[in-house]
Amino acid sequence: MLNMVEGLARLQAVATSPVVEAVAHAFAAAGKDLALVGGPVRDALLGRPTHDLDFTTDARPDEILAIVTPISTTQWDIGRSFGTIGARVKGENVEITTYRADEYDGITRKPVVAFGDSLETDLTRRDFTVNAMALKVPSVTLVDPTGGVEDLVAGVLRTPIDPQISFGDDPLRMLRAARFASQLEFTVAEPTLQAIAALRETIRIVSPERIQSEMVRLLQTDDPSRGIRILVESGLIDEFMPEVSALQLEVDEHHHHKDVYEHSLTVLRQAIQHEKERFPDAEPNIALRLAALLHDVGKPRTRKLEPNGGVTFHHHDVVGSRMVKKRLQALRFDNDTTAAVAKLVELHLRFFGYAEGAWTDSAVRRYVRDAGSLLAELHILTRADVTTRNKKKAARLARAYDDIENRIDELAAQEELDSLRPELDGNQIQATLGIGPGREVGEAYKFLMEIRLDEGIIGSEAAEQRLRTWWSTRA
Template sequence: MTHTSTSTQQDARTGTTAAPPASGARMLGTAIAHLEPVMPLLRQLGELFAGAGHEIALVGGPVRDAFLSRTSPDLDFTTSARPDDTERIVAGWADATWDLGRAFGTIGVRKGGVQVEITTYRADAYDRETRKPVVEFGDSLDDDLVRRDFTVNAMALRLPDLTFVDPYGGLADLAAGVLRTPTDPEVSFGDDPLRMMRAARFSSQLGFDVAPEAFRAMREMAASIEMISAERVRDELVKLLMSPTPRRGLELLVESGIAEHVLPELPALALEIDEHHRHKDVYEHSLIVLEQAMALEGPREVPGVEAPTEVEGPDLVLRLAALLHDIGKPDTRRFEPGGGVSFHHHELVGAKMTRKRLRALRFDKETIKHVSRLVELHLRFHGYGNGEWTDSAVRRYVTDAGPLLPRLHLLTRADSTTRNKRKAARLQATYDDLEARIERLQAEEELAAVRPELDGNEIQAVLGIKPGPVLGRAYKHLLAVRLDEGVIGKDAASERLREWWAQQPESQG
């Protein structure tokens, strides 16, 4: 095994020589060892391309992750071979090949149970108005690496001899935990403004800091993110939220000003607080609720509940709801006499705002529906007080939440950020009691599938009516009876239906 000497790397941006990290050799050894499970494939590919007179290298995320002892979900390669050449070289070796984007130089390859992407060296130029790259194939690995987003993603392993290539100081930045661009950040972000959101995402995924010059460029160029499609922005936001520490990235988006253009409801939560009108910092509260909701994902225990329903993490719907649950507060804030502050109906306003924002970001209909419903319901528990809800109220809580009940449990618990330990313990105990009551009622009445005790055909027979709007109203009435009174039997349900019918104008005809 050989590797490019890292003792005197030249910084391509400044022309200065950058010293390697002291642990560079050890890190490289760790990376090679971490790649051992795929090493036969790497060597075979390298020998195939070398035999055909072409270069090939493992590049980007897989190399970075190997240095971090992380298993990358993808294996990406870059090569001097053009797409047609790549197909010819792997023919007979690969189990399958497919066109992933020939115009962009990418061919998909499957060998055994492993799928990889092989892309021709690129030397893209970007149209600064449309953000679409003008694809030009390159002839140099170094030139291919310089077009990548960050130095930690601009490292490569040449195959088959495992030569380590790091022309832009990625290993030093990796050791320092810094996100830096291979070229001037103004140039890199100007080529593709989405890279600014990737900085926030990688900060969350890897726990890295953004280099000062890159952060300055993000602040100066924040508005250019509006040139990026809503779908690409959404995908980066989702990856950020599903990371281990989304708070880091979200704070970076807010502090850089990018959030003003992609999720303006978030910085709007930083309400001005003065000495006369005291209330929680809603922005900070929302970030804490997100973190607390994440901590509740997975297995949990609830006193009095034999097997609490688990929300497997990371859960996008729960995390979005936790982040957005209070976005209705700025629009509903009212200063009360005596220095108090109220946010009446902020959950309803927030649900509407959530739907609007998620639609703008092109989220799917089901995600929009579920997140906005959780925002709408997140205050419902506070009417429970000290457990004085009737069984009817508990039934309605379960029915209104429907399949979102497990997530609503976690969101409601996470929404307690009080520093008063006694109050926090009381809230937790009260919600424990509610969950235990729900479990008892579910066992007795199968609440998850609650229905009126008479079906549509039986309602028609009792009232002597045909299908139509009246039947729908009658069904809703019996559902309300079921929620209010529980299981009362079909005879009693028929009597309640006749009593209702006697008061309807249609019965008089």
Template sequence: MNTTESQLRAMKEAQRNAVAELLRVSPVADELATRFADAGHRLYLVGGSVRDALLGRLSSDLDFTTDARPEVIQRLVSGWAEAVWDTGIEFGTVGAAKGGVQLEITTFRADVYDRVSRNPEVSFGDTIEGDLVRRDFTANAMAIELSTKTFVDPHGGMAALASEVLDTPATPEESFADDPLRMLRAARFVAQLDVTPADRVVAAMRDMAGELERITAERVQAELSKLLLGKAPRRGLELMVDTGLADVVLPEVPGMRLAMDEHHQHKDVYQHSLTVLEQAIDLETSHEPTSEPDLVLRLAALLHDIGKPDTRKFEPGGGVSFHHHEVVGAKMARKRLRALRYSKEIVQDVSQLVYLHLRFHGYGNGEWTDSAVRRYVNDADHLLTRLHKLVRADCTTRNRRKAAQLQRTYDDLEARIARIAEEEDLKRVRPDLDGNEIIRILGVEPGPIVGKAWKHLKEVRLDRGPLDHDEAVAELRRWAADQGIDPAS
């Protein structure tokens, strides 16, 4: 790779960042390096820790590699570290904690993969060069020898980082055959680091995308989540779609390329959904800020229209409709997220947001009654803030006047929600009578009748707002009479 003057400047700046970051954690790193050197062993900061140091964002979770074998590592950190754990020792890794820093120290590896189960035959190596060549990408195949602060970069990782290029130390075919998950990791790094994959990496991903089927759903889900939480998830997703990885992981996303959105303002629903994702990310901090990226919101933004291909209908006169695509999409989102082994909470929250994302469009110019506003809040429940962001993000029209009108209309809805919430405490909408009062008034035993009565009173509460106690009792008695229940006198 030819290195330009600007890239050389970037590399020098990266080296300064790395030195500054190492100085920040030097008490722990230097003490550890001294212990290993005194015992006749070499210790290197390695992999993602070096990459992050070069980028000026080294965390307190540090990765090291060494020629010392696992039992020697244990002996060297015992009595020095505040805590030591050996859950990864069969793979050559010993964990430790010292001074608020989490350390993972791994013996040089020289693994051989069987390329069927992807399980490695764990083998320890003797050189840093042999260890680095088996790593996933050149940006992660750098090391710093800690006793001298010497960079070890046999595969041009620093130049690749300065050029914002993602490449592999060995050939990408070898790397991806060892672990097909590295293809998805490539898309994740594109999203996290905003780098561009080398042509040979993209070609190998296209040729080998089907190999990803060998990887467990749990590992795939972990990489997908990291991708979505990156600073540029659209780029990572586009790489997945372009290379065929998405056909294995999220086939519904490339499937959206088949459906033209009903406003004809975007090339297809796929591009619209990526735009909604970007706008939802912008709203994470500009509209009721959150402290960190929101996986549930981002998944809902990406998947909110996945029901459109299955509901597309060409109408007389050239129009296109997608009736009930939110219902179909919610079911599809639930099925896909379950297959990816997401938690029950994430599955439920994302599918509910997909289901609700169109509800606002019935609001018109404020024609909803207060009852309809209450139901909107009640159905959204704890997802209301996310629903606000999703609905706002779903406005991708290029017509500025129309976009401004939609935002003003939603401003009006939020203002009404705030007003009614202040008057009626919408976050805790409950019937005006509790279960014990229902039992006493109706003179019944606890059971299904009480549940039905409670549900009816809640519907009345949503429709009419708070009732005083006498009104609530009268309503319960009316309901009981309609059900053929003779209330206690």
């Protein structure tokens, strides 16, 4: 719960930090108002780390630039047309924006930029009340025209104005509601939720790149499932990632299977937990988190109800991999992320064959080869995919995966598994067989790779002999 006394003390500390004081006194000397606004104010009150310093002012862009130039080492005006000037002051980046009083046409997300003269008007045009608070500096006066403090205390996300108007102005705010709900562990006010459901189709005017960016920021939170539930329950996710809500498979009285949707959210939470344990100082792994959420998206398309009351999902890994690749491409994810997620989805079932019976060294090598650079992520995803409530079964699977990881480590120490390749390269193959570049070199490379996977390291001389024998017996 928010402690206002402690929160105000933290605000005072931010306001008297060297950077804020330098900027505040520069604007005061120029006769201009200045206020720290939005996220920094919210996070200081909540006791969360403050990363970005965003200010708002009655000064116009040219005036802002003139004021900050003497106190900064660098300035940038890429956002000048929207009233924003950036600067580096005392080693920190700050952004200062002229009060805004924009209007939207309801057709695009692009506002008709209009500068305002009132801090209160500027605040009421923001996305949520908890982001619509400002701290005037250097006077250290909190300005909260829409009840942001009360909503912080209640842990509620609410728009400063009618949500129908707010989301109508900028539909991307609906996605931000889900992200902030997860980031802050807040609930969304019922009228705000109803507006998201009613206006969900308006998200179509938002570019795929912006939707992707918000989804990434949601997945970077400690528990994205809260926000994902909001997206699914409101129907908003159906507009850009319908595969997630499709995981809510109907279960009839004759055919029973686990709740795939709830299972997927559990896998996502467990994957994040494993990720933090293995890589405590790393940035959130978006490819892994996407794979955890989407690993079973092939199940709805492959579900088959058996006469005996069972349910099967044959090849849902392969089908899901294709679906994931298509969806992430539509959302303009980069090629590396798309390929990584598709590969993890394709491979997420591979381990369970190991749990049912011991693998040969060859099978372990192929597992490593197929995972490639994603082996660590596959380890995490596979462990996270165990959500059974049967403690004995869970313990058995955990032991089996401990075993496969140990075997991978042992083989890696013996055989350099991190760089699995034949013992002869392309040039050596050509020299051994007396041939030039061409299709035959590729076939020979593949033949030697199979030996490497099946038998491990046999030595270059043995590899040459096996290659000559294979070449002499080719049809």
